[in-house]
Amino acid sequence: MNLFLDHVGRRVVQDQNLKDIVDKIVEKCGGLPLSIVTIAGTMKEVDDFCEWKNALIELEERVESVKELDIEVYEPLKFSYDHLRDPKIQNCFLYCSLYPEDFIITKVELIENWIDEGLLDGLQTKEAMHPRGYSILNKLENNCLLERAEDFIDGVKMHDVLRDMALYIKGQQFMVKAGMQLKEFPSEQEWTVNVEKVSLMQTFKLEIPPHISPRWPHLSTLILKHCGLERISESFFKHMPGLKVLNLSDNSSLEYLPNSISNLKTLNALILSDCEQLKYVPSLVELTALRKLNLWRTRIEEVPHGIEMLENLRDLRMMSWDLEELPVGILRRICHLQCLTIGMTFVKGEEAGQLRKLEWVLCSFRNVQEFKKYAECTQGKYPTSFFFRVGGTPMLGNFGHPPNFKKIEKEVIFTDSEIERCDDRVVPHGLQTLTIENCDDFKCLNNIPLFRKATDLKECRISVCEGMECVVDLSLSSCDAPDNIEELGLFLLPNLREVVRVGVAVEIESTSHAPTPPAIFSSLKKLQISGCSKIKKLFPVEQLQGLPNVENIDVSYCDKMEEIIASEENHKGEGTTFILPKLKSLLLINLPNLKSICSGGVMIPANSLHHLYIVGCPEVKRIPLSLPLVENGKPSPSPSLPKMTVSPREWWESVEWDQPDAKEVLSPFVWLLGDYGRKAALLNLEINS
Structure with missing residues (x-):
């Protein structure tokens, strides 16, 4: 009873009449925890006496109408399904039984599969279908028909008994041998003419004999995912x-795929992803119903x-190592696309820009000119989520995840391209992430026109740009401060000397107090800088007053770095200045010439600090x-700091506070990296960077 009440709520036993019914319902569950939890989940929002009475009557009819032990288990569960x-x-819910036992299903993949099956029809856009899918998932979870996968951020799984119940409900309409390590295709004796869905996924080494041609006139779904198939005969899809x-x-x-696929005229979805040796796909001319x-x-x-x-295609995903550019004219014809994901292949800007119904797009343009053509054709109407690469080589293949409208992306990567030639007219509306890499003529952020209009920009990553000496140059006549950027990453910039250049006039000021520079990066939360060999000082303390929101600072492999927070000589001796009040993480790694984190009289409150990592900084005193x-x-450990990671031991023993x-207070929380551990940790951080 307690288990039932924990899930349905204890209010139901306050009314004696209702309590009597609840007692009988729990009794009908036969002491099975899964039945108790599942039925409780179904009834937890119900307060009406008549509904509870009706639920008891239904449950009694189910259990009394069957005698087999397994069915006695299934029928109480089927109550929740009904x-x-x-x-x-x-x-x-029933679709989930097509997966192997205990299989963790990502929610996005499951929703996409429901869309392919037509289970979310009635909605015109994928942007509307995905919230509908999440709503259904929430209902199934709340009714305890699916369970959230532990240690898996966005996945679900189906309890084995519920899976068996689902297969019991579908009977001969489902043939599921997923995850059963089959080596041979099911024999004809196992086929049924009424079968509608067949799943043999996760069988790894399945062989389909050349003479096999299953007669499945009502088959709507065939899943042969991850079966280790090497060939499929021409006759296989004939019936x-x-x-x-x-x-x-x-x-x-x-x-190779058999040519008989060309005759599957009712096909809505053809999914061939990660068939890494697939060279040939037969003609699709007759597959006019195809949507994915x-x-x-x-x-x-x-x-x-x-x-x-x-013409009915709504979702096209394509990435091949052997296809350099999408032929001209194709995108114009499939103009109803809602999702376009093209990797390792360039697309024409003008053609992509004419896809007016796009909601999700990932693609690469050969150069800035093609990107401009795309921007002009869109007339300012960009997809809900976009990921563009401009210049360099086409996008690699690690972005092939299905569209996830819970995590909207608005990102542009400029690679080996003339980014200065991009005026503010090409800035996609709502641009959130900007990456600039291998652009040797790029000087600084506020020197590019598109930066002025990127008012929603939250994240900026810059790497391998030899001409870059500073991120923002305040000496320029037209300077726009990047107040909206929350994350800034600077990597492998060999000539970077400073993050913010304040200008000659401020640097030679001879008065006792130099004017305070204007607030720069006032929204900045995370700063990561690595492999910038010429920078000596990260920020002057005066600029830190305009950085109240910084939470993470990560500096590594900057050989000439001497000070993280630099203080002017005339500032020293004026009492204690507290900076970075929200700092949560400070990582300083392999900085051989770093002498000071902060100059004397400047301190960082440790109240919010979660992570302190200082490795390979021998000159810090x-x-x-x-x-x-x-x-x-007396000082006490910060409650938010579980441990400090430092190396080597000799440095920790000599450092001053x-x-x-x-x-003494912090010593119990210190983790000293040995030589092997230090090298492994540094390698791991380098790879992650």
Whole structure:
């Protein structure tokens, strides 16, 4: 009873009449925890006496009408399934049984599969379908029909008993042997003419005999994902006239598809992603019902014949190491696309810009000129989520995840391109992330016109730009301060000397107090700088007064770095200045010439600090942290700092603290990296950077 009440709420036992019914319902669950939890989840929002009475009657009829032990288990659970009411939601639940036992299903993948199955029809856009999918997932989770996968950020799984119940409900309509390590295709004796969905996924070494031609006239879904297939005979698809979803993904040894696929005229989704050796896809001319075509991470050498005839296509994903550019004219013909993901292949700006219904796009343009053409054709109407690469080589294949409208991306990467030639008219509306790499003529952020209009920019990453000496140059006549940037990453900039150049007039000021520079990066939360060999000082302390929101500072492999926070001589001796009040993480790694984190008289409050990592900084003599004080005035460990990572031991033993007893107080929280551990940690951080 307590388990039931924990899930349904204890209010139901306050009314004696209702309590009597609850007692009988719990009794009908037969002591099975899964049944108790599932039925409680179904009834937890119900307060009406009549509904509870009706639920008991339904449950009694179910259990008394069957005798087999397994069915006695299933029927109480089926009560929760029936109370979903909506057939489409019920079918969304049943679909999950096509996966192997205990399989963790990512929510985005599951929603995409529901879309392919037509279970989210009635909505016109993917941007609307995804919230609908999440709403269904929430209902299934709340009714305890699916469970959230532990240690998996956005996944669900189906309890084995609930999976068995779902397969019991579908009977001969589902043939599921997923995850059963099959080596041979199911025999004809196992086929049923009524089968609608077949899933053999995760069987790894499945062989389909050349003579096999299953007679499945009602088959709508065939999942042969990750089966280790090497070949499929011409006759295999001959008797599947109603097939709508064909998933052959993750068969890395499959090189060719049979021409008989060209006759699957009812096909809505053809999924061939991660067939890494696939070179040939037969003609698609007759597949006019096709709405999704996924050719991500294949080796096709040319676009499948007839792709331009797929006027109903809504989702195209394509990435091949052997296809350099999408042929002209294709995108114009498939103009109803909602999702376009093209990797390792350039697209024409003008054609992509004419896709008026795009909601999600990932693609590469050969140069700035093509990007300009795209911007001009869109007329300012950009997709909800976009990821563009301009110049360099086309985008690599690690971005092939399905569209996730819970995590909207608005990013542009400029690579080896003349970014200065991009005026503010090409800035996509709502641009959030800007990456600039291998642009040797690039000087600083506020020297490029597009920067002025990127008012929603939150993240900026700059790497391998030899001409860059500063990030922002305040000496320029037209200077726009990047007040909106929250994350700034600077990597492998060999000539970078300062983050903010304040100008000659400020530098030679001879008065006792130099004018305070204007606030720069006032929204900055995270700063990461690595491999910048000429920079000596990160920020002057005067600029830190305009950086109240900084939470993370990560500096590594900057050989000439001498000071993190530099203080002018005339500032010293004026009492203690506290900076970076919200700092949560400070990482200083392999800085051989670093002498000071902060100059004397400047301290960092440790109240918010979660992570302190100082490795390979032998010249640092002082750690300027201000620990919280207890009533007797002595320092105490910061409650938010679980440990400090330092190396080598000799450095830790010699380093000084401004607060008496601070080292003694923190010693129990110090993790000393040995030589091997230090090298491994440095290598790991280098790889992550």
